[in-house]
Amino acid sequence: MSRLPTLPSLSASPRLPTSPRFWRSPLRGPWFTSVLGVVLLGGITVLFVTGLLSYAAYNPDLSPVNDKTPDKGLLGFYLFAWPTDPPWLYRLSQGVHVTLGITLIPVLLAKLWSVIPRLFALPPARSLTHALERLSLLLLVGGALFEFVTGVLNVQLDYVFPGSFYPLHFYGAWVFFAAFAAHAVLRAPAAVRNLRRLRDEPEPAREEDARGAEASPAAPRPAEPTVTRRGALWLVGGGSLLLFLTTAGQGFDGFARRTALLAPHGGAEPGSGPGGFQINKTAASRGIVAAETSAVAWRLTVTGPAGTVRLSRAELLDLPLHSAALPIACVEGWSTSDQWWRGVRLADLAALVGHDEEAAPDVLVESLQRSGAFRRAALRANQVRDPRSLLALDVNGEPLTADHGFPARIIVPAAPGVLNTKWVARLTFGEL
Structure with a gap:
């Protein structure tokens, strides 16, 4: 069956x-x-x-x-x-x-x-x-x-x-x-x-x-x-x-930073000393060579209604210098503690080319870097006029290192890291 x-x-x-x-x-x-x-x-x-x-x-x-x-x-x-x-x-x-x-x-x-x-x-x-x-x-x-x-x-x-x-x-x-x-x-x-x-x-x-x-x-x-x-x-x-x-420590320096295993660790190890804080983009990675940042070759070009001036690093150091304690914070979430920056106020540089420093306008900042975003970045007038906004020449009592933006970089309170432009070559105040 x-x-x-x-x-x-x-x-x-x-x-x-x-x-x-x-x-x-x-x-x-x-x-x-x-x-x-x-x-x-x-x-x-x-x-x-x-x-x-x-x-x-x-x-x-x-x-x-x-x-x-x-x-x-x-x-x-x-x-x-x-x-x-x-x-x-x-x-x-x-x-x-x-x-x-x-x-x-x-x-x-x-x-x-x-x-x-x-x-x-x-x-x-x-x-x-x-x-x-x-x-x-x-x-x-x-x-x-x-x-x-x-x-x-x-x-x-x-x-x-x-x-x-x-x-x-x-x-x-x-x-x-x-x-x-x-x-x-x-x-x-x-x-x-x-x-x-x-x-x-x-x-x-x-x-x-x-x-x-x-x-x-x-x-x-x-x-x-x-x-x-x-x-x-x-x-x-x-x-x-x-x-x-394994993430939160990226907002701090020292041991806490080393616990942030999931934070980005690009760039270079910051090492110790005055420049011993986070570096995201190195000079080499952005095509910066020592020959163009040397005292002989580098000049800062500043443009405004009164014309254009070109300043060496030594001439910038002869201008009135100011200090500010400010952190750096990046879109990737990492930040540093306050670092002591010294340099020339952006408002003073605007005054050099014909602007009233109390009414300094927006500024276009251009970098020597050849790759990456924000090679050209703009800052608003309120940022330019803040007395803590500097074209920084030194940090923590020493000249900037190459990876921190030598010979000069922007430092502005509360601004994202990419707007704190490194290796500055030109500042144009006024119409963007």
């Missing part, structure tokens, strides 16, 4: 992720997802605000020199003249931005893992409202991955993405945060309800309601748990803490 073929058991685990029974983890559920969502709600809001501040600090309205996103249009509505007080402003805002962004990576990955069944739910659209919600979710997930990946690559000085980092990250941030804000508004009531539930009880999957809401991410037939939801949160929190501890 022939035997009938055995039919597959209805209880067998489905092979396709489009089936809710494909997902077996007992950790997924509204409460777990909501806790992660609340953390991201606060963290990503801070990231967005500090990111916009970082963009404003580059003075992108100084076109066409500093403008890296010429088609920003209404997205630049908030831009303002970047202040010089407090002098540690950019050090704080960008340090928070980079450190927090890296710290949130485990939370973001856990959040995406917790809701991944929803990405495979069928049918893809049950109504127009549901289709719009799925589209916003696509923008949210894609935007989050894009912003975090490009941000980490930029911090590590790995520019493998096409185009300039500035417009890519700027436009991506607006798309991502718009989707994030819409998602937060739609999900906030449910998140509050979920957080009030008993936290360790199994959470059965709920069918979608009449409004077409997504079903719960909880598995309808969960596997045996090997860790509690609280334990999973401790694991995510531990990963974030580890990233924080």
Whole structure:
């Protein structure tokens, strides 16, 4: 007698992720997802605000020199003249931005893992409202991955993405945060309800309601748990803490800097002595040769309404010199403690070429460097007029080293590091 073929058991685990029974983890559920969502709600809001501040600090309205996103249009509505007080402003805002962004990576990955069944739910659209919600979710997930990946690559000085980092990250941030804000508004009531539930009880999957809401991410037939939801949160929190501890030290010098294992370590080792602080771009990497920075060859060209003057380093040292204690802070998130800089005030150089130092205008700064961004950079009038803004010749009581910008560099309070131009060759005060 022939035997009938055995039919597959209805209880067998489905092979396709489009089936809710494909997902077996007992950790997924509204409460777990909501806790992660609340953390991201606060963290990503801070990231967005500090990111916009970082963009404003580059003075992108100084076109066409500093403008890296010429088609920003209404997205630049908030831009303002970047202040010089407090002098540690950019050090704080960008340090928070980079450190927090890296710290949130485990939370973001856990959040995406917790809701991944929803990405495979069928049918893809049950109504127009549901289709719009799925589209916003696509923008949210894609935007989050894009912003975090490009941000980490930029911090590590790995520019493998096409185009300039500035417009890519700027436009991506607006798309991502718009989707994030819409998602937060739609999900906030449910998140509050979920957080009030008993936290360790199994959470059965709920069918979608009449409004077409997504079903719960909880598995309808969960596997045996090997860790509690609280334990999973401790694991995510531990990963974030580890990233924080190996990143936060980049905002300091000395031993704390050596704990920042994930911080960029490009350039050269700073060594010890007066020049013993972080170097991001070396003279050699920017094509600077000793012959063109020597006392014989180098001259600073300063241009204004009264004409042009050319000054040697010795002539600059004969001008009235001033000192200021200022840090250097970079877009990659690292910063130094205050260094003592000595040089000629930018306002005094503006006065040399016909400007009233009390009304000194914007200035275009040009460097000897032959490669890299911001070989030409502009500073706003409020930055030029600040008495702490210097064309620095010395640091910590000694002449600048080649890698710190010898024979002269710009130092401006609260400005991003790339605007503190090294190896300065020309200053043009007035119309850019």
